[in-house]
Amino acid sequence: MNMDRNARISQIQLAMLAMGFLFGGTSVTNPAVSAGRDAWMANLISQAGSAVLIGCYAHLAKTYPGKTLVEILRGLFGKALGSVAAVLYLWYTLHIAALSLRGATAFMTNTIYPETPDLFIAVAFILVTVYMVKKGIEVVARVSELLVPIFLVSAFTLFLSLVSLYEPANFLPVLEKGFAPVGKASFFMLTYPYGEAVVLLMIFPSLHKEGNLNKSLLAAILAAGLVFLMFSARDLMTLGPDMFQRATTANFLSAKLVPGLDIEALIAINLMIGSGIKISVCLYAASIGISQLFGLDDYKPFIIPNAAILVSLSIFLFESMIQLEIWGKEVYPVYAVFFQIIIPVFMLAISLVRKRRQSPSQPAA
Amino acid sequence: MVVAVICIFAILMLFDLPKLIKGGVQIKVMLTYLLLMSIGLAISLIVILELPVISPTQVIESAVGYMLGRR
Numbered sequence: 001m002n003m004d005r006n007a008r009i010s011q012i013q014l015a016m017l018a019m020g021f022l023f024g025g026t027s028v029t030n031p032a033v034s035a036g037r038d039a040w041m042a043n044l045i046s047q048a049g050s051a052v053l054i055g056c057y058a059h060l061a062k063t064y065p066g067k068t069l070v071e072i073l074r075g076l077f078g079k080a081l082g083s084v085a086a087v088l089y090l091w092y093t094l095h096i097a098a099l100s101l102r103g104a105t106a107f108m109t110n111t112i113y114p115e116t117p118d119l120f121i122a123v124a125f126i127l128v129t130v131y132m133v134k135k136g137i138e139v140v141a142r143v144s145e146l147l148v149p150i151f152l153v154s155a156f157t158l159f160l161s162l163v164s165l166y167e168p169a170n171f172l173p174v175l176e177k178g179f180a181p182v183g184k185a186s187f188f189m190l191t192y193p194y195g196e197a198v199v200l201l202m203i204f205p206s207l208h209k210e211g212n213l214n215k216s217l218l219a220a221i222l223a224a225g226l227v228f229l230m231f232s233a234r235d236l237m238t239l240g241p242d243m244f245q246r247a248t249t250a251n252f253l254s255a256k257l258v259p260g261l262d263i264e265a266l267i268a269i270n271l272m273i274g275s276g277i278k279i280s281v282c283l284y285a286a287s288i289g290i291s292q293l294f295g296l297d298d299y300k301p302f303i304i305p306n307a308a309i310l311v312s313l314s315i316f317l318f319e320s321m322i323q324l325e326i327w328g329k330e331v332y333p334v335y336a337v338f339f340q341i342i343i344p345v346f347m348l349a350i351s352l353v354r355k356r357r358q359s360p361s362q363p364a365a
Numbered sequence: 366m367v368v369a370v371i372c373i374f375a376i377l378m379l380f381d382l383p384k385l386i387k388g389g390v391q392i393k394v395m396l397t398y399l400l401l402m403s404i405g406l407a408i409s410l411i412v413i414l415e416l417p418v419i420s421p422t423q424v425i426e427s428a429v430g431y432m433l434g435r436r
Contacts, residue, residue, distance in 0.1 A: 305401030
């Protein structure tokens, strides 16, 4: 039924797509910032946790080959309850896309284009993603394959160009305030950005050889983890622990400190790459999900309506950037746990129980 | 501004609908399309008119606060 059943993306394309998705808006906001000096530890812990969590998603995808999240939910929970869960996931997908869009537009209007209205940036941004998604997931994957290396190169360039300002003593003392801030930051990072990869369950059926799923995702987690670790180390060593914790856009501030060069535009480029890929994936996932939910043949008619909802929702959700930041830190992790951990783990448990009950020769439903 | 928003949505629909009709899509697709467009238009109008409608994030915040026993 429906979707790009013929669309096929390669292992490396999926890895790049997942990387771009995980990078999202992290080129501007550092999710481990609340751990202060111990942000590196939060990065490593959350990365280890993400390997388990995303491993669960991969296991689900492998148990139900060729099925998207919506189809898996309906298969596991039945048509009625599964549809309710699918609607919640579709909301969540659009919600994280709207959050990402709002974060990107707010950054642009606060730092680079202060005279430009939020709406204009949001519309300009969404038009490109609509065009990509209309062309299909293969195009989004190819764009990721092309742009994610640019993200990586510019991130490394920025890291190396600040070497002369690094103060390794900023890492010390370790665990000055105990383990609690590290635990909290690790948990936050597990939900943002790693856990959001649950949306990728809508994309996995497009992988050319599903056996390669684990390799692609592992590569994405390793690369994303390394980049996040690099961001934390760079910002901490250049800004110092106080400024690192207080700054809303620590990465941008670090970029401004590069001696003799004006390369903070790289941060904006990275933001556009990461957020662009993330929003495209979410838009695709939401459109496919809606078409599957209503049993329709094509997802493309729903791209523009979803994009219209996304733009208006991104402005409607929060009155200010500060509100978005507080909500993101205080409410989002608890809200996201429901979609990222509780339901997927429950799904995994049901599928394992069903698998045990079935005879070994029968495939999963 | 309200007129501008309605015009934008009308243009989007004018851009999409002929293709949908020409493609002979199912009636369900058309209804779903119109439903989603209506939701988009409604949210846009809420934003433009600054209507005192509770944002979904506030609802989520209340639910999370209730779950954590903060209220």
